[in-house]
Amino acid sequence: MKQFIRKADIILLIVLLALGLAATVVLARTGAGAPADDMVVIKSGGEIFGRYPLNEDVEIEVPAPSGGENAVTIKGGSVTVSSASCKNQVCVKHGSISKSGESIVCLPNRLIVTIEDKSGGEYDSITS
Amino acid sequence: MTASPRSKLGASFIARVALMAALALIFSYVEAIIPYSPGVPGIKLGIANIVTVIALYKFGPKDAAAVSIIRIVIAGLLFNGLFGMLYSLAGAIVSLIGMILLKKTDLFSVVGVSMAAGVLHNLGQLLMASALIADLRIFFYFPVLLFSGIAAGIFVGIVSAYVLRVLH
Numbered sequence: 001m002k003q004f005i006r007k008a009d010i011i012l013l014i015v016l017l018a019l020g021l022a023a024t025v026v027l028a029r030t031g032a033g034a035p036a037d038d039m040v041v042i043k044s045g046g047e048i049f050g051r052y053p054l055n056e057d058v059e060i061e062v063p064a065p066s067g068g069e070n071a072v073t074i075k076g077g078s079v080t081v082s083s084a085s086c087k088n089q090v091c092v093k094h095g096s097i098s099k100s101g102e103s104i105v106c107l108p109n110r111l112i113v114t115i116e117d118k119s120g121g122e123y124d125s126i127t128s
Numbered sequence: 129m130t131a132s133p134r135s136k137l138g139a140s141f142i143a144r145v146a147l148m149a150a151l152a153l154i155f156s157y158v159e160a161i162i163p164y165s166p167g168v169p170g171i172k173l174g175i176a177n178i179v180t181v182i183a184l185y186k187f188g189p190k191d192a193a194a195v196s197i198i199r200i201v202i203a204g205l206l207f208n209g210l211f212g213m214l215y216s217l218a219g220a221i222v223s224l225i226g227m228i229l230l231k232k233t234d235l236f237s238v239v240g241v242s243m244a245a246g247v248l249h250n251l252g253q254l255l256m257a258s259a260l261i262a263d264l265r266i267f268f269y270f271p272v273l274l275f276s277g278i279a280a281g282i283f284v285g286i287v288s289a290y291v292l293r294v295l296h
Contacts, residue, residue, distance in 0.1 A: 004289060008233075009240030016247055016278055024271040 038100045040079050042072060043112040054079070054098075054115060064109030072113055079113060081106060145183075145191055149198040152179035156203040171276045174246065174284060176203070180220075181227070181242050181288040186295060189228045196220045214260070215253040222252030238292060239285035246281020247274055 038054040045065035052058055052074055059082070060072045068085030078098040081091040086108035094104045103114040155176035176199055184192035200220055204213025223245040230241045250273035258266045 004237060005239055006235070006237045008235035009237050009243070012236065012240050012244060013278065016243070016274065020271045020274040020278075023274065027268060027271065 038115050038117060040072075040074055041114045041116055043114070045110045062109075062111060064106075064111060066109060068109045070106055070109055070111050079104070079115065081111075081113065084109065084111075141191070144187065145194045145198065148179050148183050148191070148195045149202070152176040152195055152199040153202055153206075155179065156199060156207065160203075160207040171273070172280065174249070174280050175287075177223075177242070177245070177249070177284050178287050178291070180224075181238065181245070181284060182291055182295070184227055184231065185238060185288070185292050189224075192227070193224050196224060211260070215256050218256030219249035219252035222255070223249040237285075238289040239282060242285025242288060243278055243281035246279075246284065247277035249281075250274065250277035 040052045040054055042049040042052070042060065042062055044062050049062055050060065052060065054074060054077055057075045059074075062070045062072055064070065064085070070081055070085070070091065071083040073080050073082040078096040080096045081094065081104050084092050084106055086106060088108065091104050091106035091111065091113075097104055097113070097115060100115045100117050103112060105112050153176070155178065159173065159175055177196075179199070180192050180196045183195045197217070197220065200213060200216045204210065204216065208216065226248040227241050227245045230236050230244055236244070251270075254266065254270060254273060
């Protein structure tokens, strides 16, 4: 019976470990493999008003086609409609959204705020 | 693979492979019912591969390939689902080729060959996953799968080496 562990095994182990460490470092440096940031898509009157990265804090004033106005706030990875010119204030009371696929709607001002994947992939998810 | 009289496959081959595939299937079942979740999909101990490694060393590449493919197809239908089967098949084919080549060099022990197979299995799965999802960002998992492949491969290799020592 051959030896249990041979010299070539150790060399192979070291090569594989080095490869793993190198891959970890490269991925951490470039962030190449990191999940993409989600984008906040704001639609007003049926047309896209703008796209904003979810991870950048910003406040956007969105004029409505009817003359009103909504303020959309992106802060700390979640989105809220912080103020609205409409009567019912449903969008403001909706609270915050943070996951892709979620949305806030303001019907009177025809505003839709949606979070979507940067990649805009055709699948929601794949399970095994 | 039929057992018709004109089949080129010998009866002993069929019986042997069927027996080993059944054993490997039980290992697959045991692994499927153990509730442990390492957090990242794709990490597994792969105790069924002990049978593949032993088949390779005791009976040769043809047996190892047959046992591995039969086991994966049946386990896929029974426990792991279609996607699990596709990932496993990709991993198995890559790791089988790797194992056969490494064994031919005669430089590595059972543990070394099995370790390489563990890594190659995960690499094959990752390639299949990136092809299915059509997104190379999945290679984010590469280092995790590489390290877990090394660990699982060494474990499988040590167990196989002990069993082979007894069988000799």
